[in-house]
Amino acid sequence: xxxxxxxxxxxxxxxxxxxxxxxxxxxxxxxxxxxxxxxxxxxxxxxxxxxxxxxxxxxxxxxxxxxxxxxxxxxxxxxxxxxxxxxxxxxxxxxxxxxxxxxxxxxxxxxxxx
Amino acid sequence: xxxxxxxxxxxxxxxxxxxxxxxxxxxxxxxxxxxxxxxxxxxxxxxxxxxxxxxxxxxxxxxxxxxxxxxxxxxxxxxxxxxxxxxxxxxxxxxxxxxxxxxxxxxxxxxxxxxx
Numbered sequence: 349x350x351x352x353x354x355x356x357x358x359x360x361x362x363x364x365x366x367x368x369x370x371x372x373x374x375x376x377x378x379x380x381x382x383x384x385x386x387x388x389x390x391x392x393x394x395x396x397x398x399x400x401x402x403x404x405x406x407x408x409x410x411x412x413x414x415x416x417x418x419x420x421x422x423x424x425x426x427x428x429x430x431x432x433x434x435x436x437x438x439x440x441x442x443x444x445x446x447x448x449x450x451x452x453x454x455x456x457x458x459x460x461x462x
Numbered sequence: 463x464x465x466x467x468x469x470x471x472x473x474x475x476x477x478x479x480x481x482x483x484x485x486x487x488x489x490x491x492x493x494x495x496x497x498x499x500x501x502x503x504x505x506x507x508x509x510x511x512x513x514x515x516x517x518x519x520x521x522x523x524x525x526x527x528x529x530x531x532x533x534x535x536x537x538x539x540x541x542x543x544x545x546x547x548x549x550x551x552x553x554x555x556x557x558x559x560x561x562x563x564x565x566x567x568x569x570x571x572x573x574x575x576x577x578x
Contacts, residue, residue, distance in 0.1 A: 380565075382566070384567075384569075390571070391466075391553070391569040391570060391571045391572060392505075392553065392555075392567075392569040393569070394566050394567070394568065397566060438504065438505060442565065449495070449507055449510055449518055449521075450495075450507075450565065450567065451507070452497075452504055452505040452507070453504060454503065454504030455504045455505075
């Protein structure tokens, strides 16, 4: 069965510093991977996804994520954090070979400190 | 263009009552998903529809929960005999189809359900 783990409930980063939000996954086949963001009192918004091709995926708001097959990871990164990046971030995975639902992680709350 | 809409935005009900939550997907999206987000928790998958059929109902917490979709568009999530543990934000999402290359999900604002 597919699964996704976000090992950190919360990440604190000073404004201007690089940020990383971690995600690892488990699927029987090849994965499709997603990142979503939930700002306070707002719905979830799509950030980026990895389907195939280049392991480094660029998305909205300056975020990017790197697919690492050997480490089964898809960590979200940004070179320079903004206070406005403070939100709840969800990683999600779908098994490429199955007509299956997408599984979401439990989320990581990102706090950018001014 | 219009996004995913959900109604009501807030619902307060008494324990034991039935509630209906509505989701209007983006026009043309054949796939529709329901999730539950409890306070401090992640997204819990409930059910998804491809067209009017629901291939996967495995996430429904109990037989008090049911969902239907008619005309390949609007979906209704019904909770019968609500319990306090049903209190959560119920999120709906839609995507073009349930195929990997097109299943970027677009979420509605959610319905906050409070069971007293």
